[in-house]
Amino acid sequence: MTSSVVVTGLGVASPNGLGTKDYWDATLxxxxxxxxxxxxxxxxxxAKLAGEVSGFAAAEHLPSRLLPxxxxxxxxxxxATDWAxxxxxxxxxxxxAYDMGVVTASSAGGFEFGQGELKKLWSMGASHVSxxxxxxWFYAVNSGQISIRNGMKGPSGVVVADQAGGLDAIAQxxxxxxxxxxxxxxGGIDATVCPWGWxxxxxxxxxxxxxxxxRAYVPFDAEAAGHVPGEGGAILILEDAAAARARGARVxxxxxGYGSTFDPKPGSxxxxxxxxxxxxxxxxxxxxxxxxxxxxxxxxxxxxxxxIEAAALNAVFGPRGVPVTAPKTMTGxxxxxxxxxxLAAALxxxxxxxxxxxxxVAPDEGYELDLVTGRxxxxxxxxxxxxARGEGGFNSAVVVRAAD
Amino acid sequence: xxxxxxxxxxxxxxxxxxxxxxxxxxxxxxxxxxDFEELGYESLALLETGGRIEREYGISLDDTALxxxxxxxxLIELVNGQLLAAA
Numbered sequence: 001m002t003s004s005v006v007v008t009g010l011g012v013a014s015p016n017g018l019g020t021k022d023y024w025d026a027t028l029x030x031x032x033x034x035x036x037x038x039x040x041x042x043x044x045x046x047a048k049l050a051g052e053v054s055g056f057a058a059a060e061h062l063p064s065r066l067l068p069x070x071x072x073x074x075x076x077x078x079x080a081t082d083w084a085x086x087x088x089x090x091x092x093x094x095x096x097a098y099d100m101g102v103v104t105a106s107s108a109g110g111f112e113f114g115q116g117e118l119k120k121l122w123s124m125g126a127s128h129v130s131x132x133x134x135x136x137w138f139y140a141v142n143s144g145q146i147s148i149r150n151g152m153k154g155p156s157g158v159v160v161a162d163q164a165g166g167l168d169a170i171a172q173x174x175x176x177x178x179x180x181x182x183x184x185x186x187g188g189i190d191a192t193v194c195p196w197g198w199x200x201x202x203x204x205x206x207x208x209x210x211x212x213x214x215r216a217y218v219p220f221d222a223e224a225a226g227h228v229p230g231e232g233g234a235i236l237i238l239e240d241a242a243a244a245r246a247r248g249a250r251v252x253x254x255x256x257g258y259g260s261t262f263d264p265k266p267g268s269x270x271x272x273x274x275x276x277x278x279x280x281x282x283x284x285x286x287x288x289x290x291x292x293x294x295x296x297x298x299x300x301x302x303x304x305x306x307x308i309e310a311a312a313l314n315a316v317f318g319p320r321g322v323p324v325t326a327p328k329t330m331t332g333x334x335x336x337x338x339x340x341x342x343l344a345a346a347l348x349x350x351x352x353x354x355x356x357x358x359x360x361v362a363p364d365e366g367y368e369l370d371l372v373t374g375r376x377x378x379x380x381x382x383x384x385x386x387x388a389r390g391e392g393g394f395n396s397a398v399v400v401r402a403a404d
Numbered sequence: 405x406x407x408x409x410x411x412x413x414x415x416x417x418x419x420x421x422x423x424x425x426x427x428x429x430x431x432x433x434x435x436x437x438x439d440f441e442e443l444g445y446e447s448l449a450l451l452e453t454g455g456r457i458e459r460e461y462g463i464s465l466d467d468t469a470l471x472x473x474x475x476x477x478x479l480i481e482l483v484n485g486q487l488l489a490a491a
Binding site for chain 2: 063064065066067068069127128130131132134
């Protein structure tokens with residue numbers, strides 16, 4: 001019998017809301033954070049829209065000692081962690097250092113920081129490059145900085161698998177708790193809305209070039225033509241259920257199941273691994289498809305990928321067999337931060353008995369999905385499935401369940 | 405002849421620009437003989453600070469000499485020694 005792992009704290013930094021309450025209010029209200037890029041002039045690039053986190057002033061939240069050594073994504077992650085710990089009622093100074101670890105997901109590292117240092121290297125010379133470039137760009141830097149700031153010396157690490165990594169990190173956190181570490185900070189925050197990050201995203205070939213914020217990212221719509229990237233994500237505090245109960249913690253829900261697969265070689269003609277990842281997660285959680293109350297879709301908005309996802313969901317749940325939603329239509333796809341934010345939304349949906357909407361989408365009936373569009377749908381949510389795919393063939397799925 | 409002097413306020417300014425200040429540490433306080441580590445600056449912060457001093461003053465600080473420096477007073481003396489040698 002393996003012990004169960006629960007979520008006791010949330011910290012959110014999303015394009016449509018800073019902090020859990022702002023995010024959830026905006027999400028239920030259908031308010032989007034997608035707009036024309038303001039952090040640099042996008043006019044020379046084919047894609048000009050992004051989901052930017054606005055109103056974040058790092059110096060208001062972090063000591064000046066941390067500012068010269070951190071990328072924007074790390075600052076957002078440190079502050080989201082502070083919020084998540086406060087939300088969980090955890091003061092890390094009061095806990096043994098080795099009882100706490102950190103496992104975040106990353107997809108790009110500190111791109112904007114690296115861009116600044118590369119610029120100095122080529123325009124002013126090597127002596128102008130910051131000593132902090134040594135780690136500020138690095139994939140593992142959010143885990144490292146969270147660990148140092150909060151004195152967390154337990155097992156830690158980083159998982160890199162694009163959007164799917166956000167769920168893989170949660171699964172790794174659950175493994176570490178089951179091996180004996182009572183508390184793990186997990187989730188992911190990414191932020192690469194800078195020219196260097198932008199050209200890297202453009203090279204992936206999946207960005208929408210629409211300039212209309214309401215039409216640019218419309219998964220499962222006949223007009224779907226790529227996605228809008230965004231920045232931000234969510235940090236979650238995961239704890240051993242018994243330990244959380246013992247300290248009287250408020251519990252959002254349980255990380256009940258996880259599955260992960262890799263796609264076959266492109267062109268092989270074999271089925272994507274997505275369906276199998278979903279089935280593995282359900283089986284791990286010991287729930288049947290009929291017990292799932294809502295699916296938070298990956299929602300790639302690339303027609304071929306939407307078809308694959310709809311086919312996988314319909315194979316498991318039957319056509320229109322389960323409510324499906326994609327509140328990420330209000331934030332854009334947040335790389336490794338996207339799935340943790342969906343997990344936060346799923347847990348809030350369980351708490352409030354409501355499914356947040358997919359915005360701007362007129363569902364293509366050919367997908368045969370029961371897509372929750374337009375406005376929130378009241379529903380008793382006890383079990384939610386979150387699906388995430390990473391570019392290159394990664395498929396992951398997590399089942400969350402209401403705490404008993 | 406060079407009249408350039410490296411003062412405590414130069415060091416404070418460069419430290420703040422390159423590495424910031426730890427919460428609860430007042431760089432204008434009694435810090436000249438405090439250990440850099442106590443002030444919240446690890447070796448990387450000193451490397452960054454040394455690099456900025458080198459660029460601004462056009463001198464070169466030996467890596468080993470920089471590692472042997474433990475307090476603000478010692479760093480100020482090291483820099484002034486280099487400035488004198490370069491004069």
